[in-house]
Amino acid sequence: MTRRPHDFDALYAADVPPPWEIGRPQPALLALVRRSVLADPVLDVGCGTGVLALAVARAGHRVVGVDAAAHAISRARERVAEAILEGPGSVRFEVADARGLDHLDVRPGTVLDSGLLHSLDDAGRAAYVAGLEAICGPGALVAVLAMSVAAGLGWGTTSEVLQGAFAGPAWTSTAVSDAEIVARPAEDELHLPALLLTTRRA
Ligand SMILES: C[S@@+](CC[C@H](N)C(=O)[O-])C[C@H]1O[C@@H](n2cnc3c(N)ncnc32)[C@H](O)[C@@H]1O
Numbered sequence: 656m657t658r659r660p661h662d663f664d665a666l667y668a669a670d671v672p673p674p675w676e677i678g679r680p681q682p683a684l685l686a687l688v689r690r691s692v693l694a695d696p697v698l699d700v701g702c703g704t705g706v707l708a709l710a711v712a713r714a715g716h717r718v719v720g721v722d723a724a725a726h727a728i729s730r731a732r733e734r735v736a737e738a739i740l741e742g743p744g745s746v747r748f749e750v751a752d753a754r755g756l757d758h759l760d761v762r763p764g765t766v767l768d769s770g771l772l773h774s775l776d777d778a779g780r781a782a783y784v785a786g787l788e789a790i791c792g793p794g795a796l797v798a799v800l801a802m803s804v805a806a807g808l809g810w811g812t813t814s815e816v817l818q819g820a821f822a823g824p825a826w827t828s829t830a831v832s833d834a835e836i837v838a839r840p841a842e843d844e845l846h847l848p849a850l851l852l853t854t855r856r857a
Contacts, residue, residue, distance in 0.1 A: 663774075667704070667726035674840040680707040681769045683834040683851055684800050688714065691796065694764025698790075700753050700783075701771025705731030705746070709738055711767070712746035719761050721751035754779050756786025763790060766797040770836065772820075773801035773812045780820055788825045791856040797821070798853050802836055805848040817852045829854040 666673040679685075688711055695717040699708040702720030704727050712718045722728050731748040740746070751759055753771055766787060775783055787797060802811040814831040821829045834851035837844050 663722075664724040664726050667724050667730065672839075674838045675770055675836075676704065677837050677839050677844065678706070680710050681800055681836060683836070683849065684767060684769050684798065685710060687798050687851065687853070688767070691765075691798075694795065696761055696763055697765040697767060698759075698761055698763035699767045699769070700756070701768055701774075702731060702748065703727045703769075705734050705748055707767060707769050708746050708748070709734055709740075712740055712744035713738075715742050715744045716765075717744070718746040719759075719763075720746065720748045721753070721756075721759065722748075723750065723752045725750050754782035754786065756783065757789040759786075759790060761790065762792055764792070764795050766791065766795065768797070768799040768801075770800060770802070772799050772817075773810070780816075784820050788856070793856055795856040796853065797826075797856070798851065800834060800836065801850050801852070803833075803848040803850050806836075808847075812850065814850055817850055821852065821854045825857055826854045827857040 693716055697711050697716045697718045699720040702708045702722050705720050708718045708720035720731055728748045728750050804811040804813055817831050831850050831852045834849045835846045836849040837846055
């Protein structure tokens with residue numbers, strides 16, 4: 656199952672927060688950010704309301720967050736206005752479609768994807784990765800956290816799909832490990848099986 660960008664925008668516009676809005680970055684990506692040396696600028700694709708992008712900026716990085724949902728970007732910009740950013744970090748947010756990243760005026764040293772790729776169909780995923788290939792310079796790190804089909808939601812991705820998306824001469828050191836996505840569909844949080852892909856632009 657895939658969701659079109661305007662479906663996401665409607666979810667952000669609703670009174671109830673969408674289930675992935677847990678009020679903090681996904682722990683699996685935050686842990687990766689903390690244990691890695693991130694090259695700037697950092698691009699957060701499908702940044703939603705900007706919680707991860709802001710956390711990375713607070714750690715001193717120059718961050719650009721993009722999302723197709725205008726309501727999410729609007730909330731992300733409000734978060735920036737409310738945030739106190741000390742030190743060298745900075746963050747800005749733009750409405751942009753992940754399937755056309757080659758139009759983006761950013762040449763990222765690091766790309767973070769917290770829950771976007773798994774919502775794209777085959778053609779969308781191919782366009783997304785082609786755009787990443789176009790904008791990432793040699794050595795750029797790409798990290799993707801995606802829902803696993805093992806979560807039993809009737810959608811999600813597999814290690815084979817992720818490995819296949821980043822196969823070929825443009826990508827190196829590609830690895831996929833088991834991880835978790837935290838969701839809050841109601842009061843209580845759920846910890847769902849997920850996959851964490853890391854790769855580098857060759
Ligand atoms: C599951 S949400 C995750 C949001 C955020 N990264 C987080 O961790 O809270 C997936 C996000 O991807 C965005 N998205 C989906 N399709 C997109 C596309 N084609 N281009 C850009 N963003 C897209 C949605 O609007 C949504 O914000």
